[in-house]
Amino acid sequence: MSSGIPDRDIIEEGGAEPGEEEALEASLTSPARLTAYLRRGGVTVPILTTLIAFLVAGIVVLLTGHDPLSTYSAIFKGTGLNWLFPWVSGAERTTAALELQQTLIQTTALILVGLAVAFAFRAGLFNIGGQGQYTMGAIVAVWVGSSLSGLPAFIHIVLAIALAALAGAAWAGIAGILKAVAGVHEVISTIMLNWVAIWLGVYLFQLGGPLQDPSQSSVPVSKTVAASAKLPVFWGPAALQGLDIGIFIALACVVVFAIIINRTRLGYEIRAVGFNPDAASYAGMNVRRNYVRVMLICGAFAGVAAAMDILGWKFSLFTNDIQLSQIGFLGIAVALLGRNTAGGVVAAALLFGALLTGTSQRNLDPTVFDPNLAQYLTFMIQGLVVLLVSTDVIALRVLRGGRGIAVGLRRPRGPKPTSTEESAT
Amino acid sequence: MSAGTIAAAPSRAVSAKHVGIAGVALAAIAWFITLPPFLVRTPVPSVILGLAAMLAGALALQAGETRLGWVDLVLGTLAIAGAFASSKSGVGHLKTVFVWSALVAAMLRYATPLLFAALGGIICERSGVINIGLEGMMLMGCYFGIFGADVLGSWVLGLVVAAVAGGLLALVHAVFSIHLRANQVVSGTGINFLALGITGYFFTAHYGPNGTPTKISTVPNVKLPLIQHVGFFGQAIGDANLMTWLGLALVPALALFLFRTRWGLRLRAVGEKPRAADTVGLPVLRIRYLAVIASGMFAALGGAYLSVAFVGSFTPNMTEGKGFIALAAVIFGRWRPGLALVATLLFGFSEAMADRLPTFSGTLATLFQALPYVLTLVAVAGLIGASRPPAASGIPYVKE
Numbered sequence: 001m002s003s004g005i006p007d008r009d010i011i012e013e014g015g016a017e018p019g020e021e022e023a024l025e026a027s028l029t030s031p032a033r034l035t036a037y038l039r040r041g042g043v044t045v046p047i048l049t050t051l052i053a054f055l056v057a058g059i060v061v062l063l064t065g066h067d068p069l070s071t072y073s074a075i076f077k078g079t080g081l082n083w084l085f086p087w088v089s090g091a092e093r094t095t096a097a098l099e100l101q102q103t104l105i106q107t108t109a110l111i112l113v114g115l116a117v118a119f120a121f122r123a124g125l126f127n128i129g130g131q132g133q134y135t136m137g138a139i140v141a142v143w144v145g146s147s148l149s150g151l152p153a154f155i156h157i158v159l160a161i162a163l164a165a166l167a168g169a170a171w172a173g174i175a176g177i178l179k180a181v182a183g184v185h186e187v188i189s190t191i192m193l194n195w196v197a198i199w200l201g202v203y204l205f206q207l208g209g210p211l212q213d214p215s216q217s218s219v220p221v222s223k224t225v226a227a228s229a230k231l232p233v234f235w236g237p238a239a240l241q242g243l244d245i246g247i248f249i250a251l252a253c254v255v256v257f258a259i260i261i262n263r264t265r266l267g268y269e270i271r272a273v274g275f276n277p278d279a280a281s282y283a284g285m286n287v288r289r290n291y292v293r294v295m296l297i298c299g300a301f302a303g304v305a306a307a308m309d310i311l312g313w314k315f316s317l318f319t320n321d322i323q324l325s326q327i328g329f330l331g332i333a334v335a336l337l338g339r340n341t342a343g344g345v346v347a348a349a350l351l352f353g354a355l356l357t358g359t360s361q362r363n364l365d366p367t368v369f370d371p372n373l374a375q376y377l378t379f380m381i382q383g384l385v386v387l388l389v390s391t392d393v394i395a396l397r398v399l400r401g402g403r404g405i406a407v408g409l410r411r412p413r414g415p416k417p418t419s420t421e422e423s424a425t
Numbered sequence: 426m427s428a429g430t431i432a433a434a435p436s437r438a439v440s441a442k443h444v445g446i447a448g449v450a451l452a453a454i455a456w457f458i459t460l461p462p463f464l465v466r467t468p469v470p471s472v473i474l475g476l477a478a479m480l481a482g483a484l485a486l487q488a489g490e491t492r493l494g495w496v497d498l499v500l501g502t503l504a505i506a507g508a509f510a511s512s513k514s515g516v517g518h519l520k521t522v523f524v525w526s527a528l529v530a531a532m533l534r535y536a537t538p539l540l541f542a543a544l545g546g547i548i549c550e551r552s553g554v555i556n557i558g559l560e561g562m563m564l565m566g567c568y569f570g571i572f573g574a575d576v577l578g579s580w581v582l583g584l585v586v587a588a589v590a591g592g593l594l595a596l597v598h599a600v601f602s603i604h605l606r607a608n609q610v611v612s613g614t615g616i617n618f619l620a621l622g623i624t625g626y627f628f629t630a631h632y633g634p635n636g637t638p639t640k641i642s643t644v645p646n647v648k649l650p651l652i653q654h655v656g657f658f659g660q661a662i663g664d665a666n667l668m669t670w671l672g673l674a675l676v677p678a679l680a681l682f683l684f685r686t687r688w689g690l691r692l693r694a695v696g697e698k699p700r701a702a703d704t705v706g707l708p709v710l711r712i713r714y715l716a717v718i719a720s721g722m723f724a725a726l727g728g729a730y731l732s733v734a735f736v737g738s739f740t741p742n743m744t745e746g747k748g749f750i751a752l753a754a755v756i757f758g759r760w761r762p763g764l765a766l767v768a769t770l771l772f773g774f775s776e777a778m779a780d781r782l783p784t785f786s787g788t789l790a791t792l793f794q795a796l797p798y799v800l801t802l803v804a805v806a807g808l809i810g811a812s813r814p815p816a817a818s819g820i821p822y823v824k825e
Contacts, residue, residue, distance in 0.1 A: 064630050182806045187610050192798040195746055199795035209788050332614055376625035383619030387601055390611035
């Protein structure tokens with residue numbers, strides 16, 4: 001092995017820990033184990049996790065001299081989700097509609113990067129590289145979208161999306177191939193690839209960079225996407241960033257995700273390899289080829305996410321944007337909170353999309369809470385969600401009135417020589 | 426440090442190894458002679474030397490020294506390409522970019538934060554806990570270091586505050602990954618988000634749009650009395666920051682601790698074979714807790730160097746991926762302090778080059794920023810030799 005993280009949780013002498021873990025096989029990969037726990041938690045645990053995260057962030061707000069309730073209600077108003085309430089009417093409803101469009105625009109990309117991470121999890125792989133795959137997709141999307149301006153709209157859009165997906169897939173494929181051929185752990189390779197992609201993007205669009213917009217020589221930005229490559233807006237005014245059809249493409253990808261995972265031979269193999277590579281190999285499946293295929297599909301999802309952002313509402317790519325974007329990491333939060341299922345990813349993406357929009361400069365009422373602060377509140381909530389979701393099993397124990405949190409420490413020494421190494425999540 | 430390699434290597438492999446190392450040296454000379462102060466203006470001698478390096482590589486390959494053999498082939502090619510590049514560019518440009526003393530000074534400046542964080546990463550991973558959260562822990566030190574230096578009026582206390590803040594965030598990682606047995610990669614990701622949120626929030630709440638004040642007590646540079654005015658050395662190391670020296674001193678200290686002391690052995694045992702360590706009565710979980718917290722303090726000191734020593738101010742997300750470069754240095758350095766130092770110097774050098782290369786081409790210099798990550802990818806792919814992590818890293822330990 002050649003990287004910091006074991007592929008498998010090694011369990012000596014076979015014996016499983018008594019209690020809940022017993023049902024899980026010893027040779028599970030750690031992402032598979034995590035997936036199993038996440039799924040066991042049902043809907044309750046993600047909801048509980050979210051509530052705790054918001055509660056803790058609320059305490060921070062309180063301690064720094066603001067009113068958490070009015071802050072959260074201002075953030076909620078900023079998300080535009082109050083549009084769904086039938087009693088909201090008049091000007092308020094118009095504003096809410098505009099804000100909801102923003103929320104759904106954010107949700108679109110989050111769904112797709114969430115799928116990119118979730119798909120890997122189902123296959124027993126950690127895709128920390130959503131950021132790099134997204135960046136590569138964005139580079140290609142903005143390049144294709146801005147350069148081939150003579151094409152008919154439909155063809156131009158399809159071409160841009162397809163090539164962005166390919167770029168993301170190729171980038172993720174590097175990690176897949178490295179894992180299949182050299183046994184490089186995908187966490188290490190995808191982290192490194194993230195930064196290579198980011199610097200590549202900065203190189204291309206920086207002042208004097210090969211793809212920088214020549215008409216704005218003092219701005220480090222790409223050329224603007226041609227009108228023929230812009231996704232049609234179907235709700236709200238296009239000038240105010242109305243909702244484009246990207247959300248439907250994202251939802252279609254969710255369906256594709258669910259079908260691949262649950263209804264195809266490929267999905268079956270992927271899940272089998274994810275659950276237990278040795279057993280899958282014994283059953284005649286090509287484990288290495290599966291790693292590559294999974295990463296390719298993950299990267300494609302992330303590439304499409306970038307295409308939706310670029311062709312839907314960003315239309316150009318600033319180097320600053322490339323360096324500051326956290327969307328690939330947000331994808332991890334979305335996938336984990338969504339328990340790596342199709343429906344869960346959509347719900348979690350909506351939550352984070354709403355949070356991003358609700359705390360944005362544009363939508364949060366600055367008289368209630370400074371949007372500059374709120375932006376960091378969002379990061380805190382995301383961090384807490386990721387931390388808490390990763391310890392689902394604990395929440396479960398608490399819920400069931402189990403033996404408390406510190407099981408690992410308090411369990412008395414048993415007489416039988418059973419395993420001491422065990423992965424919980 | 427590496428007792429195993431001496432014992433196992435047969436004599437024939439040693440000679441092949443020597444050929445391989447000679448190849449590396451030849452490649453280095455091939456490129457070096459075209460740069461200041463030698464400035465050979467024709468690539469011919471470099472091509473000959475480069476080809477000799479590749480020949481050495483081929484010989485080493487044939488003798489079974491695959492790793493060094495491939496390195497020679499790659500370096501030989503690069504040296505020839507580099508020699509052509511430098512013979513094509515103007516002497517004036519070369520003299521501005523390759524001011525070796527200034528490059529060394531810049532390399533040390535850029536390497537220092539990476540070094541602290543990488544040493545922290547080594548402690549943590551040697552105990553069997555993966556630390557993707559180095560970035561976040563650095564960021565904590567970055568903000569709370571300057572906050573402490575500002576509020577308490579002294580950089581010493583600033584560094585203390587930074588270490589405490591980093592240690593506290595590491596404690597969160599420890600609780601989640603050791604006690605609650607959360608997945609360590611996921612927990613680390615959460616830690617990074619949390620640090621970004623906490624530092625950004627408190628920075629904005631406390632300092633607002635004006636940022637940190639300009640007059641803040643910063644870590645002083647060490648003016649070496651004798652060397653300071655001695656040409657090359659004076660410029661290279663005569664005026665380095667105190668924390669740079671501290672970081673360099675920590676390398677042998679940590680190496681001694683890990684490989685020559687009882688507690689170092691215990692730490693490594695916990696990371697390699699926790700079951701065995703537990704059987705002989707070592708407190709596995711406690712050692713892991715201490716290691717994770719120590720790593721957070723180290724990383725935070727690296728972050729504090731950025732704000733309290735290097736720049737003198739703080740901006741949100743100031744570390745910009747330095748924690749991940751440090752992680753790369755841990756892996757590139759095969760979990761050894763000495764090799765990690767080499768890695769951080771290499772990465773620091775590539776950053777220093779990225780600073781200076783704009784003389785030739787402002788755009789291409791940016792790609793140098795990606796070099797640490799590319800090199801690490803090459804390293805983990807096994808081209809520069811397999812790097813083996815501590816056997817139990819990433820696996821939560823459950824006491825029976």
